[in-house]
Amino acid sequence: MTQEIGHGSFLRRIAIMVGAGHVSGINAVVIGAAKAANKLGWEMVGIRDGFDGLLYPERYPDGGLLTLDTKLIESLDPNAAGLLGQAPRVDPFHVRTVNEDDMVEEVDMSDELINKLQAENIDALIAVVGGRGLTIMYKLHRKGLNVVCVPRSIENEIAGTMVSFGFNTALSTTIELLDRVRQAAQAAHKIGVVEVLGEQAGWIALQAGIAVGADAVLIPEIPYDLQAVASRLQDKVTVTRPYGLVVVAEGAKQIVGDGKPEGKASSLKASLSPLATGDASGHVIRRSGKAAETVANGLQLQLAEETLPMVMGPWVRGGAPTAVDRQLAMAYGVGAMQAVKEGSYGSMVAFIPPNVKFVPLAEAINKIRIVPVDGGFVKIARSLGIFLGSES
C-alpha cells in the first residue's frame, strides 16, 4: 500500500466501497464513516458500483470516485438506498470481461485495483461487504491493501459480531409480511407455508416465527421430519382454528430416509453433461421457493388441508432501514474509521455489546453464526409451542 499518504490539503484519503447485493442502511454507514473522516480532517471518497468506479472510470462521466464532502453528506438521506450504487458481482480476482478476441473470460485484476488505489493516493479502504466479500478483502489485505470491513448481512450469519446491519430491517419486514399471511390464511382456511431468507442460518425464520406465533418454524440448523410437522399441524389446525402458519428458512433440510443415489443416467444425459453420470451430479441445488414448495406439497399430501406456499425471499431486502439498523450502520461507519485511525487493518468492525470492536478478518471468515440448537431462542420457541421440525 502507498506510503505516500494524503491528498491535496487533507492529511489522509480514505475510500469506501459497497459489495454486491442490497442491504438497508448502506447510506448510514457511508454517512457515519464520512462524518468521522471529515472530523479528523481526512478526505473521504466513495467508489461507485463496487470497484467499477475505480477499475472503469471511463464509464462514469462524473468520475468513478465520489467525493463525500460535508455538504454532500449533510444532505444525504440515511433512509435512502445506495448513494454509491452496486455492481452485480464484486470480485477483483475474477472479473468477467470480454477480451480483444471477443471471448468472455475471468481475469485477475487485483493488482490493477491496488495500483489504482495507490495512484489515487488512497491509503485505506473501508469495505461494506457480506460473508464472501470478507474473504475477498482478506485476500486483498494479504496482498498489501489496508482494508477495514463493515459486516452487512440479511441472515446475520457473519461470525465475530453479534449483529450485522441489514438484519434487523429484514427481520422487521418479514414479521410484517408474515402477519399479513397469517390473516390471509385465517380468512381462507388454509395453511400458509412461507419461505424466508436463511440459507445457512435460521435467525430470521426463528425470530420472526416467534414474533408472529407460527405453528412451526423450520431452520437449517434443525433438520425436519415432514411427517412430524404434518402430525403437529394436524393437532393445531382444527374446526375452530382452521388455518396454520409454517415458516421455512430457505436452507431448511428435510431428514431423508436412505439417501439413495440417483439412478443410472440416460445416454442423453451423458451426452449433454460430461460429468452428469459421475458422483458430482447427485446433489440437489436449491432454488428460490424450493423449500416452501417441498414443505407445502408434503403437508398437503399428508393432511386433508390446503396449503399455500409463498416465497418472501429477497423481497425483504429493500426499504428504509429500521431505527436499530440506522444507528448500527452509523456506528459501524464511525467504527471503521476508528480502525483506520488506529491502523487496525485486515479487520472487521464488530458489535459486541456494549462495544464496537475490531476482529481480524482471518477470524471472521470461515465461520458461520448459526442458531445454537440448545440456545435461548430455540428454548423460547419450544416454550411457546412452536414446532421446530423435530421433538428434541
Next chain:
Amino acid sequence: MSKKNVKPSAPTGIVLNIQRYCTHDGPGTRTNVFLKGCSLRCKWCGNPESIAFKPELSYDPRKCTGKEACGICLKAPFPEGTFYVVEGAADDTVHVNWDLAGDCDEALASLCPEGALEMFGNEMTVDEVLEEVEKDESFYRSTGGGLTLSGGECLLKPDFSAALLMGAHERGINTAIETACNVPWKYVEQVLPHVDTMLHDLKLMDPERHKKWTGVSNKRILENYKKAYEAFPDIDFIARTPLIPGINADEEHIRAVLEFIRPHKNVIDYELLPYHRFGLGKYLSLGVKYELEDYKTPSDDVVKHLQAIIDEAFGRTGEEPGGTK
C-alpha cells in the same frame, strides 16, 4: 476446400471427460471427448466445470466423513483457510471456502482418503486420448459412429483439436465436433478439414439477446457458420438449439434459425435440446452460483410443436423421427 494432411506438433489438451457409448452427438455410437475452456458464459450452462481452461477443484460433501473421523484437509499441506467446519453445527462436515481454493491441485486433492476432493480436468496428449477412443473401434464400425470432440469449446484449442481429429481419421475413425463457434475464423479453418460432422449451436439469433444471455454478440458466430457452410461442403452440419422457456423456446426463434440454415444444403438437420437441469449439482461441487436457477424445462407440448415446424421445413412427415434430443 481440400482436406489438409499436415500433422501439427503434438500439443496437449485439458480433457474434462471421455464419455463412451454416446448416441446423441453425431452418427452411430460415439465416444465424446470434452475439453475444458469456453468463450461464452451461457446462463443456463449445464457444464460449469468445462468453462475454465485450467483444471479446478471439485468437492462432494456426501463423501466427506467429517473433522472427527478424518479432518486431513483442515491441516497442512492444505492451504490455510480453504477448508473449514462450522462450529456448533449439527455435523462436522467440511466446507470449502472457494475463494481460497485456487491453490489446490491434483496432488492435494489426491490426499483426501474418501475421494471427496477431485480435480476436474486432466492434461492429456493426443495419443493418450486416441488410445481411449480406439477402445470402442468395433462399435464405431458396426454403427457408423466415432469420436465427437466437445467442450467447453473445442475450437479454442485448434492445435490440439486438429491433431486429435486428424489422428482419428488416420485410424479410420469418423469425427464430429460440437461447437458454439465463438472463436476467430482461423481456428475454425484449422480444425474443420478433419471433421466429418459439425454439430453447431444457434442459441439466439438476435445479437443483443445473445449478448445478454451468453456474454457476447452472435455476429462473429453467424459469420463463422456461413463461411464454414460454404468453405466445407463435404461436412454434414447439424444445427442445435438448447431450448429454454422464456429465452428461445418459441416459434420465432425456430423459424429464424431455419431461415438461416435452410439455404445451405449441407445443413442436414436441426436438433432441439430441451433445457435440462442435469448439471446443477456440479455448480455446488465447484462453489459456483447458478444464474438461471428458477427456469423450468420446456413442456412436451412446446417441444413437439417446435419440432413439427422443423420437420416440416426439412420435408419430414409427422411419423418420422425428428431431431429432438
